Amino acid sequence: MIEEKGGSAQILERLMSSYGVNTQKDLASALEIPPNNISGWTQRxxxxxxAIIKCALDTGVDLRWLVTGELANANYAGVGQLVGGDLYKQIISNGGKPVLRRIMDAYGFTMQKQLCELLGISSGTVSTWVRRNHFPGEVVVTCALDTGVSLQWLATGKGLQQKENAQLSVSSSIPRKNLVAGILQDAGYWEINLSFIAHTISEPIFISSNTGAWIVDMSVAGISNGRWLLGVDDKYDIYNITLLPGRRISVTNKGNTFSCGVDEVTAVGKVVIAMDFVF
Structure with a gap:
């Protein structure tokens, strides 16, 4: 379930680097475990x-870097005030049903069967977690990397649940384009905080013309009812779309309406925010 790039030896090196120690004995001391545990990890x-979770929360290093070595060893904020043994005790005390519930929530699952099928584990394994109040560290790491949900929240139930790499949770720069005579012209970037929007905008872009402005989600491709940035004969504009039978749509813009086939226009993205200029 955890992709251990390079094997345990490389992961141990990253753990030692994170704690700033040079020997496995010192690493065992930092992790507050017997030294022979690490020898067992190497053999297996x-x-x-x-151990990976404890190191990430103790030191603030990037979780994906610890597991795979693929990202820079960069700190992140908000790891909590507990460290060392106190933090480890809190993590372990959050095993069983509580951590299973957070894992299910992170994946958006409603049935344990869905989790078992995704991870390739048996329902008996999950039942054992609950019965023994077990903390499934490997599954927590996998879930954090899969979903991007806060490791601190997933492991301890503390802090915020939002994804640590969620886009637009704070003020961000999004691409800006000016719409002039049906042509989209690059116009740098626009600063905005879109955290007030209930749903996630995966690929936002700010479009501005002399009559209005719009934030468009470019990741939405399949045409549905609503307002869209469309390309019609290589000219772009904002249109209101109504679906018709037979894969046809009714297209309205500035009081003009026409109908056409879905494949006769290019859906660039769906409008999520519209701003009309008042003069």
Whole structure:
């Protein structure tokens, strides 16, 4: 379930680098475990997820970097005030049903069967977690990397649930284009905080013309009822779309309406915010 790029030896090196120690004995001391545990990890070529989680929350290093070595060893904010043994005790005490519930929520699952099918584990394994109040460290790491949900929240139930890499949760720069005579012209970037929007905008862009402005989600492709940025014969504009039978649509813009086939226009993105200028 955890993709251990390079094997346990490389992961142990990253753990030691994160704690600033040079020997496995010192690493064991930092993790507050017996030194022979680490020897066992090396022999089995497997590092427990609990140790990886503790290191990430203790030191603030990037979780994906710890597991795969693919990202820079960069700190992130908000790891909480507990460290070391106190933090580890809190993590372990959040096993069983509580951590299973957070994992299910992170994936958006309503049935344990869905989680079992995704991870390739048996329902009996999940039942054992609950019965023994077990903290499934490897699954928590996998879930955090899969979903981007806050590791602190997933492991301890503390802090915010939002994804640590969620776009537009704070003030962000999004691409800006000016719409002039049906042509989209690059116009730099626009600063905005879109955290007030209930749903996620995956690929936002700000479009401005002399009559209005719009924020368009470019990741939405399939045409549906609503307002869209469309290309019609290589000219772009904002249109109101109504679906018709037979894969046809009714297209309205500035009081003019026409109908055509879905494939006769190019859906660039769906409008999520419209701003009309008042003069």
């Amino acid at each position: 070529d497997s590092v427990p997820g609990n």
